[in-house]
Amino acid sequence: MALWMTLIVAPIQAMIGDMHGLNTLKHQPAKIAAIEGHWENRPGEPTPLLLFGWPDMAQERTRYGLEIPALGSLILTHSLDKQVPALKEFAPQDRPNSTIVFWSFRLMAGLGMLMILLGALALWLRYRQRLYQSKPFLRFALWMGPSGLIAILAGWVTTEVGRQPWVVYGVQRTADAVSAHGDLHMTISLLTFFIVYSSVFGVGYSYMLRLIRKGPQTFNPPLSGTPARPLSAATEGFQHKESR
Numbered sequence: 724m725a726l727w728m729t730l731i732v733a734p735i736q737a738m739i740g741d742m743h744g745l746n747t748l749k750h751q752p753a754k755i756a757a758i759e760g761h762w763e764n765r766p767g768e769p770t771p772l773l774l775f776g777w778p779d780m781a782q783e784r785t786r787y788g789l790e791i792p793a794l795g796s797l798i799l800t801h802s803l804d805k806q807v808p809a810l811k812e813f814a815p816q817d818r819p820n821s822t823i824v825f826w827s828f829r830l831m832a833g834l835g836m837l838m839i840l841l842g843a844l845a846l847w848l849r850y851r852q853r854l855y856q857s858k859p860f861l862r863f864a865l866w867m868g869p870s871g872l873i874a875i876l877a878g879w880v881t882t883e884v885g886r887q888p889w890v891v892y893g894v895q896r897t898a899d900a901v902s903a904h905g906d907l908h909m910t911i912s913l914l915t916f917f918i919v920y921s922s923v924f925g926v927g928y929s930y931m932l933r934l935i936r937k938g939p940q941t942f943n944p945p946l947s948g949t950p951a952r953p954l955s956a957a958t959e960g961f962q963h964k965e966s967r
Contacts, residue, residue: 726854726864730842737835741798748799751892752808754885757821758828759795760785763809769796770807775829778821783811785821817888824885831877834870841867 748755756762760778761770762785772795776788799807810818841864848854855861886892890900 726845733838756810757819760825764806769793827880834874
């Protein structure tokens with residue numbers, strides 16, 4: 724079921740991402756320029772697509788860039804004659820950190836492409852009746868397990884860093900929206916969150932490990948009863964109530 728969902732949902736997500744990119748280009752053009760590591764347009768030429776490189780905020784250029792001519796215009800404007808706004812068209816204080824969002828976006832998009840590949844390979848192997856026999860594919864699927872979470876986090880970084888220095892784009896800067904909390908208050912708050920979440924996830928993680936170590940069981944669990952002690956159901960079973 725998960726592989727069927729990957730086959731269907733991953734391409735849909737790519738199409739939604741394309742529409743979101745067009746919307747972002749319209750409303751937050753500096754973010755798009757930072758994501759693309761695009762510093763300036765060449766007169767009369769469409770915008771290339773930078774596959775890889777290292778955006779240098781100090782030197783205002785992307786070093787070691789590997790680009791495909793005109794592909795940036797095609798993807799971002801759906802035409803071959805329009806240009807995408809460049810970072811140098813914005814004041815230095817209004818530019819997002821291109822170094823961060825350039826790579827966070829590519830991490831997110833790259834994982835999305837791998838998800839599409841995973842779904843396509845699963846369909847092909849299912850057709851060949853080798854889905855559960857192909858060890859390379861099964862290893863690939865295993866390594867792709869956390870890809871969804873990583874892609875979400877990378878997308879979140881792209882969104883939040885890419886809209887800087889604005890909390891409301893073009894209206895209010897993040898520096899003007901910061902609450903007047905001291906270091907002590909913020910430290911206590913963060914430590915509290917860390918302790919609570921570490922405790923909750925730590926207990927849940929240890930319980931899941933117990934279940935994994937126990938492995939699948941051949942008997943059906945009882946419909947009634949309570950664990951002998953907290954978290955013991957994974958290893959000791961249930962304690963039945965005596966009928967009266």
